[in-house]
Amino acid sequence: MFMKKTDLIFAAILVFILASGCTSQQAAQNVSNSSGLTSQLNNSSQTCMDQNCFIAAANSCQVMNVTITDNVGTFALSSIGQTNSTSCIFSKTVVSLNSNETQNMQNLLDGKSMTCIYQKGNFDSQFVTALIGGIEYCSGPLKDDLGNLIIFT
Amino acid sequence: MSRVLLLLLPLILLSTLAHSQEASTWNWNKYYGTTKWSVNVTEDDSGCNGGSTSWETTASIDFNLSSAVMGDVGHGPANGAFISGNILEIAPRSVLDQPGTSALSAYDVYFTSDCSAFAASYSWVYTDPNPIYDCSGTTTLAGTNQQNGCPNPAAPLLENQTPTIDQQLEQANSDLIDYVQLQNASNDLQAEISIDQAFLQIYTASGTAKNAAQISSLQQQISSLNNQLSIVNGRIGQLEPNVEAEYNSVLSEDPNNFDANLDMAILKKSEGIPHEYFDYMDKAMSSGQFTPAFKATVMSNVAKDLGFSTFPSAQNSLVIQEMQNEEHSETGTIYNTNVQSENTAHASWVWKLFGIDSPPSDFLNNIPSQIVNQ
Numbered sequence: 473m474f475m476k477k478t479d480l481i482f483a484a485i486l487v488f489i490l491a492s493g494c495t496s497q498q499a500a501q502n503v504s505n506s507s508g509l510t511s512q513l514n515n516s517s518q519t520c521m522d523q524n525c526f527i528a529a530a531n532s533c534q535v536m537n538v539t540i541t542d543n544v545g546t547f548a549l550s551s552i553g554q555t556n557s558t559s560c561i562f563s564k565t566v567v568s569l570n571s572n573e574t575q576n577m578q579n580l581l582d583g584k585s586m587t588c589i590y591q592k593g594n595f596d597s598q599f600v601t602a603l604i605g606g607i608e609y610c611s612g613p614l615k616d617d618l619g620n621l622i623i624f625t
Numbered sequence: 626m627s628r629v630l631l632l633l634l635p636l637i638l639l640s641t642l643a644h645s646q647e648a649s650t651w652n653w654n655k656y657y658g659t660t661k662w663s664v665n666v667t668e669d670d671s672g673c674n675g676g677s678t679s680w681e682t683t684a685s686i687d688f689n690l691s692s693a694v695m696g697d698v699g700h701g702p703a704n705g706a707f708i709s710g711n712i713l714e715i716a717p718r719s720v721l722d723q724p725g726t727s728a729l730s731a732y733d734v735y736f737t738s739d740c741s742a743f744a745a746s747y748s749w750v751y752t753d754p755n756p757i758y759d760c761s762g763t764t765t766l767a768g769t770n771q772q773n774g775c776p777n778p779a780a781p782l783l784e785n786q787t788p789t790i791d792q793q794l795e796q797a798n799s800d801l802i803d804y805v806q807l808q809n810a811s812n813d814l815q816a817e818i819s820i821d822q823a824f825l826q827i828y829t830a831s832g833t834a835k836n837a838a839q840i841s842s843l844q845q846q847i848s849s850l851n852n853q854l855s856i857v858n859g860r861i862g863q864l865e866p867n868v869e870a871e872y873n874s875v876l877s878e879d880p881n882n883f884d885a886n887l888d889m890a891i892l893k894k895s896e897g898i899p900h901e902y903f904d905y906m907d908k909a910m911s912s913g914q915f916t917p918a919f920k921a922t923v924m925s926n927v928a929k930d931l932g933f934s935t936f937p938s939a940q941n942s943l944v945i946q947e948m949q950n951e952e953h954s955e956t957g958t959i960y961n962t963n964v965q966s967e968n969t970a971h972a973s974w975v976w977k978l979f980g981i982d983s984p985p986s987d988f989l990n991n992i993p994s995q996i997v998n999q
Binding site for chain 2: 535544552553559560561570572573574576577581589602603604605607611615616617619621622623624
């Protein structure tokens with residue numbers, strides 16, 4: 473009966489990300505099976521296609537998802553907030569590392585996620601643009617592994 | 626007769642017979658120190674529509690004469706008091722058992738007098754945020770001492786004897802590991818509550834009638850998590866002053882003690898006091914024990930934990946290359962500290978960053994102890 477808390481957090485975020493409008497067919501199936509919440513999210517006038525747009529949306533704690541690829545790999549980012557609170561949540565998931573990365577590193581990090589809580593208007597853009605910038609305020613398997621990898625830099 | 630006594634009866638009878646013919650016998654309630662055990666855990670979940678499962682784990686037991694603390698074997702650390710030389714009584718307690726809580730019965734831990742084994746068994750009642758999942762079961766423990774025989778005869782502490790620095794450090798380190806695990810649990814719970822509250826607000830804004838089931842489930846979950854957070858924070862509040870006092874006692878005798886300064890850095894980091902974290906790290910790193918051999922051992926331990934057969938480097942890994950570039954070009958603040966006040970080109974900066982960002986329990990487990998075995 474001992475279940476990992478972080479698994480529950482990321483399962484919840486994954487359901488939310490899928491429900492809020494990814495483009496895959498599986499995600500579309502999940503969207504159409506939702507209770508109506510996702511249709512409202514899908515009808516949202518705002519979407520983001522790049523990191524600058526996402527950073528601006530996250531800074532105002534809007535519900536937003538984006539997938540970004542850089543030379544390190546492909547990352548799924550999401551932000552969520554509450555209208556009556558200044559506390560907002562950012563999550564970052566490694567979709568896949570660059571295929572030129574070592575197999576050990578891909579095995580370690582692929583699929584791992586972390587969650588960072590921040591204050592509205594104070595979103596650290598390093599959460600998006602960097603690997604380890606700001607992660608001292610994050611938690612989750614991705615943060616733990618990146619923290620351990622620092623010893624090799 | 627309980628399962629526990631059936632497990633131990635042959636050993637108890639043999640050791641009792643042996644001791645009736647010997648002048649001395651081992652009593653754990655006269656010992657001060659930490660020992661490591663391999664533990665077979667058997668959990669009977671038949672009351673929860675499950676079966677019986679067994680697994681092997683390891684746990685430390687911190688002996689403090691008339692009391693002891695058994696490390697986590699699945700339901701968190703357990704404090705107990707000896708009711709005889711080798712029987713440790715554990716009081717009933719409630720523990721986190723995600724997503725609910727479990728109420729554990731009182732139980733006795735029976736140690737053999739040749740120090741080789743222990744056995745225990747207890748029942749538990751699990752309470753879930755959704756009552757239809759409430760159920761009960763039992764857990765049986767069978768421990769084997771990882772060290773052959775009883776501890777060094779010189780190690781047992783007489784009641785009027787002051788523990789040595791190394792004995793104090795062993796106890797403090799064990800308490801610190803429990804503390805950082807509790808702190809991690811608290812941080813995880815707070816993050817989970819924030820996420821659930823955000824989802825609750827979204828569902829509520831979307832329509833309370835059509836999302837009634839999700840709203841009700843989230844409200845129950847948030848309530849349960851807040852109860853769990855309260856329990857965890859209560860235990861942190863009890864443990865924190867003891868841990869700090871234990872290390873301050875060592876540092877008052879030996880201000881440059883490497884282990885104590887390093888562990889205090891991690892304690893301060895867990896307490897969220899950045900400038901004290903850096904102060905203690907500086908003291909540890911200038912103690913003379915922050916050697917190439919020490920660093921190599923830590924790196925080897927971390928590589929093994931992460932599943933690397935060779936060390937990743939900027940030469941063979943894009944991830945390490947990117948991390949290195951970020952460290953060398955860092956400006957602004959990291960962990961509330963102006964980076965310009967630190968020499969980020971110096972190798973010690975990497976180690977300070979490692980202490981900030983690696984999980985505290987991993988950091989403590991991968992650091993080789995400088996304690997000299999007595």
